[in-house]
Amino acid sequence: MVNCDPSIPVVRVSGFCKRYRRHVAVQGVDLTIRKGEMYGLIGPDGAGKSSLMKAIAGVLAYDGGAVEVFGVKVDSEQAAERIKHRIGFLPQGLGLNLYPELSIEENIDFFARLRLVPERDLADRKARLLAMTRLDRFRDRPMKHLSGGMKQKLGLICTLIHEPELAILDEPTTGVDPVSRRDFWAILAELLQERGMTALVSTAYMDEAARFHRLSFVSNGRVLASGTPAEIRSLVPGTVVTLLASPQIEALARLKRDFSQVETLGPLLHVFTEQQDQAEAVKRIEAGLGDIEAEQVQTDDPGLEDVFVALLVRGSPVKDTSSIPVRSSGRPQHDGLAIEARGLIRDFGSFRAVDQVSFQVKQGEIFGLLGANGAGKTTVIKMLNGILPPTAGEGWVAGADMRKAGGVIKERIGYMSQAFSLYLDLTVAENIRLFAGIYGVGRREADERLKWIVSMAGLAGYESHLTGRLPMGVRQRLALGCALVHSPHVLFLDEPTSGVDPIGRRHFWDILSRLSREQGVAILITTHYMSEAEHCDHLALMYAGRVVTGGSPGEMKRQVEQEAGHLLEVVADQPGKALVHLQRAGFHGAALFGTRIHFFCRDPVRDAECACQALASSRVTIKSVTTRPLSLEDVFVYKVMALEEQERASTSGDRV
Amino acid sequence: MNLRRIAAVASKEWRETTRDRMFFLLAFLLPILWMVVFGYGLVLDVESIPFAVVDRDRSALSRDYLYHFFESRYFSFQGYLPSENEADVMLQSSKIRAAIIVPEKFGERLLDGQPVSIQTLIDGTFPLRTDITKGYVIAINSAFSEEQLVAYFSRRAGISRAQAEAQVRPIKLEVRYLYNEEVRSTWSIVPALVMFALMVSSPLLTALGIVREKETGSIYNIYSSTVTRIEFLAGKLLPYVLISSVNAVVLWIMATLWFGVPFKGDAPFFLLASLVFVLSSTGIGLLVSLLVRTQIAALIITIIVSMVPTILYSGLIVPVSSLSTGSQLQAHLFPGMYYTNIVRGAFLKGVGPEVLWVDVLALALYAAVLQIIGYRLFTKRPRS
Helix, strand or coil: CCCCCCCCEEEEEEEEEEEEEEEEEEEEEEEECCHHHHCECCCCCCCCHHHHHHHCCCCCCCCCCEEEEEEEEECHEEEEEHHHEEEEEEEECCCCCCCCCCCHHHHHHHHHHHCCCCHHHHHHEEEHHHHHCCCHHCCCCCHHHHHHHHHHHHHHHHHCCCCCEEEEECCCCCCCCHHHHHHHHHHHHHHHHCCEEEEEEECCCCCHHCCCEEEEEECCCEEEEEEEEHHHHCCCCCCCEEEECCCCHHHHHHHHHHHCCCEEEEEEEEECCCCCCCHHHHHHHHHCCCCCEEEEEEEEECCCHHHHHHHHHCCCCCCCCCCCCCCCCCCCCCCCCEEEEEEEEEEEEEEEEEEEEEEECCCCCCCCEEEECCCHHHHHHHHCCCCCCCEEEEEEEECCCCCHHHHHHHHHHHHHECCCCCCCCCCCCHHHHHHHHHHCHHHHHHHHHHHHHHCCCCCCCCCCCHHHHCCHHEEEEEEHHHCCCCCEEEEEEEEECCCCCCHHHHHHHHHHHHHHHHCCEEEEEEEHHHHHHCCCCCCEEEECCCEEECCCCHHHHHHHHHHCCCCEEECCCCHHHHHHHHHHHHCCEEEEEEEEEEEEEEEEHHHHHHHHHHCCCCCCCCEEEEECCCCCHHHHHHHHHHHCCCCCCHHHHHHH | CCHHHHHHHHHHHHHHHHHHHHHHHCCCCCCCCHHHHHHHCCCHHHCCCCEEEEEECCHHHHHHHHHHHHHCCCCEEEECCCHHHHHHHHHCCCCCCCCEECCCCHHHHHHHHHCCEEEEEECCHHHEEEEEEHHHHHHCCCCHHHHHHHHHHHHHHCCCHHHHHHHHHCCCCCCCCCCCCCCHHHHHHHHHHHHHHHHHHHHHHHHHHHHHHHCCHHHHHHHCCCHHHHHHHHHHHHHHHHHHHHHHHHHHHHHHHHHHCCCCCCHHHHHHHHHHHHHHHHHHHHHHHHHCCCCCCCCCHHHHHHHHHHHCCCCCCCCCCHHHHHHHHHHHHHHHHHHHHHHHHHHHCCCHHHHHHHHHHHHHHHHHHHHHHHHHHCCCCCCC
């Protein structure tokens, strides 16, 4: 029977278990999703999110527990068929469920006809959704020629074309640049609002957690915590303190004795403590620092990522490896420039992938190269590695011109690619020895390096494990170790942290910051995770092959604050209605962020009042209006949007 | 059953297959390629056997004897050799496949009326070819012996050569080859190649088409939608059946117009039987696709399952009736043999359903069983 009672949850999962042969993927998960909710599943790769979502969508048989969707127990293929007309499912993998040879319109038509959408409704909905996603000009373009962001939006349209009551979207934002991601969330929020749809969405990005009404943190097949973002925050009460202390290495070591969650953010230290009283927290940190003086001390409420890490740490205390002293193996002699790009240009046919890129990285510095997919980041790295000759310009790495000194350069640089080029059938030690052999490291030195890498990367106990069976985080540290086997002075990392859980990521960054601080290794890294960019000393933002802005994270935020103003957050009881009223009142940039509304404003005091007035007339109750500190994602999105705006203005709009 | 959903799946499949260059080549070019490559390459006629001669006699009669070989189109003379040792060397290096050794005093003893023996060395590495070569040697040898006999008889009895011949050879054998009048292996091979090309390409296309969806994850669109299993399978297989049917017609035209093989049978019956065969071969592809996850696995398994038995047990090269009992049993398990019977019957013998209905029935059964198993195995809610 079709169930329409709103008090009955759309999805109810209890004691859910799923095994793949002997491997247990999900164990004892409970979950309830109410009508109209945007429910989030957050966790790293392999946490069991996909299995759970597939089971709810009725496309995967499971081993234990109960899954009830729209009041129907989904326990057989027949039962699953009864709910499928009310569900839209977007499987994982950007654009992989679409048909590359078919055009945008043909893809949509296929999904609609499969769902028996009447032709007249189809035309209406298609027009509306294409306009909303700004894909209408590309109707006839084959899907294989779409960008990542466009594929993602097309995937969403295809999933929602039959107007399902429940949309199940498996990692729809993975592998998409921050601008497209933000765009996606805005579109999804609008559709949910408009249709009263319920959505279950998974993501690997911690910073997206705040966008959900309610969410569950999933790790290793278990739910660590469920609830609204506020409820989850309250599970681990505490304070986050950021401070500047030098020498940073020593301060970090001292704080690690007393606090389990300490990390470096560029020059700053980020400490999470369960002490709720902020003054007391600062006092304790200062005590821990001893004679090192803390400067620029700031306190804040913990973010969801801090909470998640705290929950993970509670579940399984992580071995802290950083107490092992790192022996310096030949610090680079010169303290000058490690990497310098001077007007690098690279053309592929008539397409200019990299255009006049210049930047400098000092020895001992972590330099982050940010940019959307296809902005030219990997091409820059390849040119600096000597893999790809530049069309014009020059690059100097470790004092050598990379156009002439390909072979010499390779002994001074380490490179870790996106795919972690490890041999999965070899053990950890065998992999390290293999890479030592490839780089021509002598046998005795290789033994030494093996010991060093094992202690540095926290691989102790894993030496004889098969690489293929290692957790992603460990595998990633092994890949880093292999890139360091020949003691390079310069390290290139191309999106090294995708698919790794937050603890693994923090551990990884720990190692990177110690490599740079203690050994003076220069590190050039690209990443999609904007929260990670905070760890870098310097950033360069690439857009369409050019470096459009650069500076330290703090400088970049201040710059945007000067240009665009502060970020205001409005919490109201009817966010959807509030958004419409705010937009009508002239706040055009206003966007829904979970249950909150965010927008930029020049004058926070005046604009906050103005917003309150706009909402007061519409009988929306405002709970709070506060200014929020900018994140690097805000910076990225603002910058790229401004550039796109410019481009649209100059070319009068023939591309997105 | 909802026709609109079937049409949606089928038209999507058709577009994907015709637009993807790789699939397009696989669908339309591969069968033609098989036909051309095997049609020219798989000729089994044994002709122009290279041979050498050790003539120890060097008389007029020995030359006369050897001329019979020199002039035969089945043999190709490579030269005189001084001794058997050289013949061995030539045979070992495969420069010749046969050697004829004429003993000393061959002519003398023959005129004396004494028996003589001619030694023939034949390369035995390929039994089939060896047998055929041996047959030619025997035939030429006995022809020469008879001539000698006729000549002697006419001399002794003082009668004409023709009379003598009638006396010596009272029974004359007349052979008329049926169906393949000129006993050309092309005529026999090319119709069977229609079977081979279809049997290899159509399961491959089907298996890859379905597994491709599994590999990319687009199969979840099907799993999560309201399309029923039978609608999906019907829509999915329809384009492949259509493509393979078009191929059957193209191959038929190639066989008759290009290779010049006569088609003596009933065209509508042949096309109908071909459709039944295509249904059963796509069924093999369907079954493979449900058991594997990756396109590469589908490719390997399909080739093993469809190509190997087809070459060995379908009657393509060796007639099923001359296989061992075990092999005959295997031959009956694969659809190739039945369709070979149909193709050869329709092309060369000109027979129709009155003879071939058993084969058509077997294929229909085959198709039905495979499609039903495929339908039962396909689930929209798999375990992994």
